[in-house]
Amino acid sequence: MIEKLFSLFKTSGIFYLTPGILVMWAVAFTLIYLAIAKDYEPLLLLPIGFGIILANLPLAGLMDPHEGLLWKFYHYGIQWEIIPPLIFLGLGALTDFGPLLANPGLIFLGAGAQAGVYLTFFAAHAIGFNLKEAATVGIIGGADxxxxxxxxxxxxxxxxGSCAVAAYSYMALVPIIQPPIMRLLTTKEERVIRMKKSRKVSQLEKILFPIIxxxxxxxxxxxxxxxxxxxxxxxxxREAKAVARLTHAAQNExxxxxxxxxxxxxxxxxxxEIFLQTKVxxxxxxxxxAFAVSTATGVILAKFMNLFLKQKINPLLGAAGVSAVPMAARVVHKVGAQADKKNYLLMYAMGPxxxxxxxxxxxxxxxxxLLK
Amino acid sequence: MAQEIIAPLAGKVLQLNIAVGDKVEEDDEALVIEAMKMETPIYVPCDGTIKQINVKEGDEIEEEDVLAIIGKE
Structure with missing residues (x-):
């Protein structure tokens, strides 16, 4: 009888706990805490945190290839490239390209801020990541x-896992990372520049934009x-306005x-084993x-464009080129409003x-x- | 002489801090609107008295809508 109890005890996970597992639990609890108490990207960091706990339960086998529940989610959802594109379907239904179409020149700022991606790619490769790894690290700078x-x-x-956690945590930290860089690279006179009134964008343009x-x-x-x-x-x-039900479903459910x-x-x-490496x-x-460089190159590109533009643009808008939507645009608006409280940059920043x-x-x- | 409070961006009126007949000063916070899930205050452009208000809390507004009219002394 006692032997039976003992063997039952041995099939539990307690004997298989390792210090590494306990560290991962601590990482998970930290993310869950940040998500709930600090409101850091809770929609993602909360399930990610819980997923970390689930992946670090001895004998549970949730990530066992072909068997585990979470492995199936991972394999059919992410490896099969289903979930990220579906997220993009929803994001597309939520995105208003109106501000971009109203000021098409600002599209360059969205491109300029990708410099952080490439610089980080070279930096990561230089310190020992292989090309594929370096590209993955670099893309964090795109903030997407x-x-x-x-x-x-x-x-x-x-x-x-680590790149996704880095991307989402830094996105939550955009309001802390970006403003000092933006202030460092601009003068008060530049920050108070008001933007010219945007032109009205017709529905036809908005319908043609996604197609073209x-x-x-x-x-x-x-x-x-x-x-x-x-x-x-x-x-x-979204823009066709003929399929409101589909738009609503894509944006919500x-x-x-x-x-x-x-x-x-x-x-x-x-x-x-995967996460606890110095590489992380x-x-x-x-x-x-990558985030810092993207912010800086965006602002610098905006200042460069001002050398040629008659109607100057507010260089803070360059920082909105990182794609953390709409956090980066909000940050631009707030830093602008600190310099001139009646300067409303929010909608202009949505373009880049x-x-x-x-x-x-x-x-x-x-x-x-290039790398596949 | 009258001056208008114009919406600088589209959004939803979250809070209305003025009423018809109020005496206001330049840079008072006239209303707070919500755009992109962010609260943005809109300020009174000049000293005067509120003559007319065209919006109420909860209204969706468009850029360049006339939100209120101020009579200047």
């Missing part, structure tokens, strides 16, 4: 979670097709459902570097901000084409 996950799954699946950009972008960078196609389809739903199945398996990729520290440092999303997807597509 689903794109980071999409690229990591294809190029460096072993780094998917799909054609142009996918012909130029075919590897960006899964994300761009879904993003633009969602946007076409579908986006919420796939968000659950994005976060959980991403967290579940982070088991102790470098990923976090380089991710921060949504251009940044497209820019990051294109950057990921280029990496895929």
């Amino acid at each position: 979670g689903p794109t980071t996950i999409f690229l990591a799954a294809k190029l460096a699946p072993h780094m998917l 950009s799909t054609l142009l972008i996918i012909i130029l960078v075919p590897a960006s097709a899964p994300l761009i196609s879904m993003f633009m389809l969602g946007n076409l739903f 579908l986006l919420n459902i796939v968000t659950i199945f994005l976060g959980l398996p991403v967290g579940a990729t982070m088991n102790a 520290i470098f990923i976090f440092f380089l991710g921060l570097f 901000n949504v251009a940044g999303v497209i820019g990051t997807v294109i950057a990921a597509g280029i990496f895929l084409t």
